Amino acid sequence: MERTCLLLLLLSTLVYCSIGQGGDLSPSASLSISPDRSQFFKFESVSLSCEVQGNSTGWRVVRNTERGNLSECNTDWGKQQGSSCNVSLIPSHSGVYWCESGSGEHSNAVNITVHDGAVILESPALPVTEGDSVTLRCRYKGTLSNLTTDFYKDGSLIRNATTGEMTIPAVSKSDEGLYKCTNSEEESPESWMTVTGVLLSPTAFPTPIPSPAVPVLSMSLPRLLCSLLVGSPYLLVTTILLVKCCRSRTQGETRVPRKTHQDQLGDRVEEE
Template identity: 30%
Template sequence: MVLVSLLLGFAAFILHSAMLKELPAPVVSVWPPGLELYSGESVFLQCKMESNSTLTWTYQWYKNTSKTPPTTSHRHSVSGDSYSITAVKREDAGSYWCRAEQRESNVVTEARVVLNVSGRPPPLLTLTPSTRQFFAGERFTLQCPASQSASGWKLRHFSPGRPDRITVDQKRTCPPLDGAIRANTSDGCVFTAASGNSGLYWCEGAGGRSSAVNITVSYGNIILKTPAFAVAEGDKVVLSCHYKIGNQGKTIFLKGNEGEIFTSNSSSSDKAINWTTENVTPKDEGLYRCVSQDGKMESPASWLSVTPDRGTWKWIIVTCSIVLLCLIPLTVWLVKCHRCPTLCTSSWWPLVKDDVPAVPLPATKQDVTEVQWDLSWMEMSSLLDKQLYPGT
């Protein structure tokens, strides 16, 4: 009986080892595709096991060499097999690990992807109106970079809730996809906002891809419209809270965990309440939402991206360069002085003690004490001997 148990255990071990050898690693997909991201855009990572197994897999995400899951924040969020980053920054570059685990068979496998954040400005995708949120039924237009329209740009769409991708070839009429129609005045495509329109949009061409924008379509009664792309420091920014059926008194604007930042009184007929920042700064960047006075209506959160003023950095660099140019000669001189002090005194300080011209002292009348001290040493010694030893 013991022998049979050992044989069964050994057979299970061999079978498990064979399964591990044949088990493929998970595949990490990046949307928009490519390992180079642009500052300010959104990115979605998806981890999937490409196997015909009907077993359930669970997924865990890590960044770089960390052994603990990344902390979710306003910009970073994890949902099952998906990892999303809003408004990509330089510090988001690095290795992202996906760990797939099958608990029933105790199988664990990993895969990673390395993301880089480019400092180059991308070809611009145009969104009109420029906002991240739309009510269902509203229309918006997407247009690939006009200056390179002849190079075969294609508009692409990815929705995290749908596994398929949508491709629109701009050289042809836009297909009737979720209400998409051909624009009459441009080469872009006009969409009627619907549930299938939410997600990422970007353009692909022979030279790479354009910037990407993330659009949210809401079926609720209130949304907050923020600029779809990053704004520059110092710009005027308007956040607009839109009601589908009209406002109910006060509208409260909230930022992240800071709470209320602005409250507006309006009539019940107003459908758009604005909050304006005349001179936006990087401190204004963050996640915003608006709420009705009674708290029954709250918009989905929307991110405002602010690009620091590069001119300020240029002045800082210039100032540091001037300081360094002044410090280098001073440092060299101090080193020379330490090694050869006479070099510094003779070359840098011409009026040293030996070179000062002698100036005659003014003539004065000497008193007795001065006359006595003018006597020679021998005479003074003789006088002292006579006073101390009178018989000599």
């Protein structure tokens, strides 16, 4: 009985571990954009790519336009080439773009504005890291004799430049916000610039004393619930088997042997 319990426990543990190892098969993905800017002139081209860790099958570039039309690349817009989607932009393509898997997982999102006017602001579409140098350019569709440009952040004038561009040598969280530019001809649309924290290098600090590894939970809530629902029966079976084994072993050790008929007769003789 004890061996059977141990074998069942081992089998249950192996099955549950296999579920835990295979329960997070969906790779994470990020959307990259080339060139990395959020504003474009009409008929300019942009390449959007899903960078996936692991199997990229089933991932596609999706957009939600300003009109609320949700569609994927290679339908009525864009040309799919491998994991990339190449788009020749028109104003109706303005909207939010991201990568999406067949199971509904999403990557980061990028906001693209296609301007039919004469001036756009060239600013990063992807988040920039604190400490990086960032250059914003006010671009005119044509040739300007006067490059004097005013740059605005959150509606307030922050810089007047004679070169048509401004550089932030080391961006910080305070530089995050909504930017636009104006020149003698027109003003650009507004675009949001996101600033993220610094990613520290492992060599920036002394090597700490090794400590026991602590598992880190890195799955989404739906996948976590799914794993729990699938794995719970195995844990329940394991617990029940352990309890039964322990009870059977305890009862076997504490049970008093019943006396046979001959033993009872012997006891009577001794009493007489």
